[in-house]
Amino acid sequence: MMMLTLAFRNILRNRRRTLLTVLSMAGGYLLVSVQLSVTEGSYDQVLDFYTRDTTGHVQVTVEGYIETPTLYKAFELTDSLLQTITSVPGVQAVAPRIESSALGYGESRSFPVNVRGVDPEREAALSYLADKVSAGRYLTNEPDAEGYAGVMIGAQVARQLSLGVGDELILVSQGADGSLANDLYRVQGILGQPGDAEERWVVMPLAAAQSFFVLPGEVHRLVILGSDYRAAQRLSEHIDGAVAKPDLAISSWQTVAKEFYETMTADKEGGMITLYVIVFLVCIGVLNTVLMSVLERTGEFGVLKAIGTSPSRLFSLILLETLLLAVIACLLGGLLALPVNLWFTLQGIALAEPMEISGIVFSHYRGQMSTYVFGFPMLVILIASFLIAIMPGIRAARIVPVDAMRTL
Missing domain, CATH: 2.40.70 (Cathepsin D, subunit A; domain 1)
Structure with missing residues (x-):
């Protein structure tokens, strides 16, 4: 508790610099959170439409049909098979x-x-x-x-x-x-x-x-719709366990539309580069703030070491101060991002021209409100702040008391 109080007092010594650092980190959090919301929301729209319209969430086929679909790879459709699949929790259609x-x-x-x-x-x-x-x-x-x-x-x-x-x-x-x-x-x-x-x-x-x-009595596919396309892998495992027929393949949409899934995943990962660039730029500013703080307090750290403060406590103090700045910034960023993400989710971004796909009209790109949208930026900023604090913390821990007190 004493370390936390001391860390809080230290970050308030130069309030202007602390405010600018917090605003910088909060702005980074806001940008990352909003971009994630719009990205996840648009991908969610596309994947939900694609799976419902084309593949379903899970498919039952003969082994090898998905790789090489032919007229002859059909299986018997029975009432008992339909009833077994329908009774699996999560199956909607x-x-x-x-x-x-x-x-x-x-x-x-x-x-x-x-x-x-x-x-x-x-x-x-x-x-x-x-x-x-x-x-x-x-x-x-x-x-x-x-x-x-x-x-x-x-x-x-x-x-x-x-x-x-x-x-x-x-x-x-x-x-x-x-x-x-x-x-x-x-x-x-x-x-x-x-x-x-x-x-x-x-x-x-x-x-x-x-x-x-x-x-007669045969089909090529049984297409199954679950409650959420994101849970397709787990649903396919449950259906596989319920059906228990080795000659039938139970495949999630990620397997059925493998190329489409890999393309979407690669595109999504490419978009993450922008987020990491934003976080990197924020981290540069935070690193500058922490280094300046350590250099200004070199004499103070020398006195603390001279009276018996261990290097580990000095290192922990720098680490705690940086993480405290990050937590405050994330809380502020979360408060700023909440109404923005809510607006994107409810209203969305209107397209210049509504886009029609197979008779279904898309007029807006919408955001998404989820734990991931708010939690991921916080996690990234906290981890980045921890890594940033390591070098200044080591510098403070290695200060030689005699040399440091000469700066007083």
């Missing part, structure tokens, strides 16, 4: 999918398409597919009056084949049994705009896809 390719025909033209078989109700609960319908209506399981199954087609498919809502689409492909797969479908809806990820899609009911590709 499960949707089966069949994915392959085909050649689509309109009245006079053909175009290669990507066929996706889905359960309309389950898919709507898991992804944004239902929000992407730009014309017509969302997919249903019921055939039309003439007995044709309905499909939704991507905007590019509609343009290339000159198809609209209510027109007929012919698909030709290969069945899993080696037979020629071909059938006629009725266009119920059109998805998104040309240039969207689903511009070449043909989405049909799961039963229709199973019949078309000759995959």
